[in-house]
Amino acid sequence: MRITINRKIDTPVYIQIFEQVRQLILSGELLPGFRLPPERKLAESLGVNRSTVLNAYRELKADGLIESHVGQGTIVLSCLQEDLTAAGSSLQEPFWNQIFSQYSNGFDSLIVQDLLTLANRKDVISFATGMASPETGPIEALEGIEQELVEKRNYRALLHSPTEGFTSLREAIRGLMQKRGVYCQFDEVMLLSGSQQGIDLATRIFLDPGDVVVVEEPSFFPAIQAFKAIGAKVIGIPIDEAGMRVDILEQLLQRYRLKLIYTIPTFQNPSGTEMELKRRKRLVELAYKYRVLILEDDAYGDLCYDGQPPPTLKSMDIEGYVIYLSTFSKIVYSGLRLGWMVAHKKIVKRFAASKQIMDLHSGSLSQWIIDKFITNGGLARHIPKVCREYMVKRDAMYEALSKYAPKGLIWNRPGGGYYIWCKLPEKVSAAKLVSKAAERKVVFVPGTPFFTTDRGDDFIRLNFTFAALKDIEEGVKRLCEAMKEVIDDNDDSECYTALEMNPVV
Template identity: 75%
Template sequence: MRVTINREADTPVYVQIFEQVRRQILSGELLPGFRLPPERKLAESLGVNRTTVLNAYRELKAEGLVGSRVGNGTIVLAYPDEELNPGSISSQEPTWNQIFSQYANNFNSYMVKDLLALANRKDVISFATGIASPETGPIQILKGIEQELVEQENYKALLHTPTEGFTSLREAVCCLMHKRGVYCRYDEVMLLSGSQQGIDLAARIIIDPGDLVVVEEPTFFPAIQAFKTVGARVIGIPIDDKGMRIDIFEQLLQRYRPKLIYTIPTFQNPSGTEMELDRRKQLVELAYKYRVLIIEDDAYGDLCYEGHALPLLKSMDNDGYVIYLSTFSKIVYPGLRLGWIVAHKKVVKKFAAAKQIMDLHSNSLSQWIIERFITSGSFASHIHKVCAEYRARRDAMYNALSQYAPKDLLWNRPRGGYYIWCKLPEGVSASKLISKAAEHKVAFVPGSPFFTSGQGDDFIRLNFTFATFKDINEGIKRLCEAMKELIDHKDHDEIYADMEINPIV
């Protein structure tokens, strides 16, 4: 429905609305059963008083063009003066449950959507999002690159690129991979709209319904969701402070034949742990022995705050069993939505075919900007700067926990990545703490979504890269106060539960 207001005209505004809607009904532009916008909503969009719209709707009803009923709103009638009843409405809202596919009904995006919403709330200190700090991004450098591209009228930056990404960027990514110990060619590299797209594409092109996928437990919860959505059976292998328990994994391999292994061996999300070198070697050897593919998700490998990151699984693989994923979103800006895959050429070809259906190619301008960012040498210096900044933020959160934490709260000090992983005191659940923390205007991610088996309610994940130093200290103080309130309440209930109640005789 289209309505425009001419405030210079002598015709009253409500008459202008009435005449335009009337004309659209009589011409057939508005079909019988069409629901007119609510008076308040239309008034706000037109910048008029609600009474003005109400008067226009009254005139339409007086001519028998529309009718209204509680719960249905104002609806166009099929014929003038027709009585409005359920049977007379020729148009109804679709039966959504019957329309959406089984695939669509398998996924739930509310966790990610809610976390992103929290990150944008000014009144909440959020440790929930896995987002790079906006303060550490190389905004001036990227602005200069973008301005240069535009001033030179480089129209290529705004045109389509090959689905795999343009060649010079793929070659630049090869240079990054060489520094990580992986000697690949550009035709083994493909650009993605974030590494999370790589997980989704892998699920689509590798997994058939009923196939078994092995993941670490805990692990990145959108990966669990992606695999389950395509009908996979997902089994979790527990981790310890040395990464995935390879001994348990080998026992599983002897009993089953999984199709895929998904792992984050370096600064794992959510736990921040690293898979030790011997386990990395064993994992690749087992993949060869049992002929099972590995997805190595390396979103945080560059963010190493002490010493050096351990060798990649991909650097140990000569036969194409490891599919490597990484991203620029965690180390530059999340809004770039640019990641990459390194894999056997046959895998890249299948990924490209699936991606072409999904979004044709990743953002062209982002690709050009990142290509210049890498080849200019600015990317390497940026990583050095970011690591120094995030190391300080990690230490600030660790020290704040040391100062404010209640007794029996346990937490780690990861060598890199984004997260501190906490085990709550006995009797304190993340599901209760999340509500109590909300009262204190602080947010985190509970542990349960990261597990495949419904566990994890005694863990929470805290991000230290997004909040400012001031907010880190204040937010941890608030969070620990919320924990202590739950502990005090629990102790209070236990005291009364232990009291003997004597009835009055």
């Protein structure tokens, strides 16, 4: 029972206690039969006189909310619907405070949800969403669908499919994996409802509360949230321009029994970095030495704009320690909700058992569309086109930043993927910049959610794929103006403080 006393307001202290306890009873947080603390004890803990608590309890009794009995103490009474309605409460409303699980209390991505809602407005230039450009997507992949479905009565695309996915698609993905250096069996491949589902399944399958998971710092925030929500201890390993600092990881491995290493080695979200080959090899060696699984998230591996990225971790793994995730969201359409995993058969079996409870299987229609798109050669033709278009957008954003950035802003030029990662000028807070930029109708994601602790307010992530090419320069210009305004505000407030501290004599 949490009660706070505010001595700066006019409301008498006993009324403050009365109102807060009353609210706790009416909201259902204190259930009928709950024993309130004895008056003396509550008075001591709040630092007030016993008579103050006595008066508060008297008011609660007068309202019929509690009663006292010698030897039993003071007990919360059950409230009738009429009493609650008269008291301004309603039994229709569930008792929210008691209803949500500890697990779901771990989700706190409201800022990002708000930004994504804002990003969908037509008059806003969005650098926030990690989405493919709608125009770049291969709309032709959908050609002939209606005819095939309706005229040819293709029921297969509309009925249940196996939990692991259609066999033909698993075979087709086996072919895609060969281009990524991975020679797997078809039963080591499983379809997912987006690769994010793979992170969630891995969390449920491998982690218990208290287990230790390592992620790059910064990292994909839904992964950090999923690990934390299950009660795992999440440790961030810093990255530099060559990816995760595996030397620091090794020190951790010597101290902790790690359960899982989550990494996005290629065109990382949010930093755009690529892990160099030497570190990739070392990472796999460490996984073997310390017998820790690696969850390799390769959402952006195909989106390479300069040269070739180093091989996937999965292609270096002969022992089955790497669980590989990828997705069609970033190159085809995210709304199809289709991703896949490649892992040891034992792991695929466990994932399938868990997926069966979650959603039975990934959408049959999406699987059917993608299957056709791969086997008719559409995907292979589409990837170079996407890369060309996104490279132009990356360069447009990079150049606009060079043109408009205020002094002190630092940004990178990723070799692929979706994001430019920026370090803000000194004293510019990303949280403050969000609202200044929103006033100018441009949105981005502040750095904080990508960190495992409260850090990150000096970083922002800019997505360059979603906005139309013609809007990128204008969006960057507005964003940089917003930064300059935050810098000027800071300078003004410093000036004000200095005057207060040094009055003119």
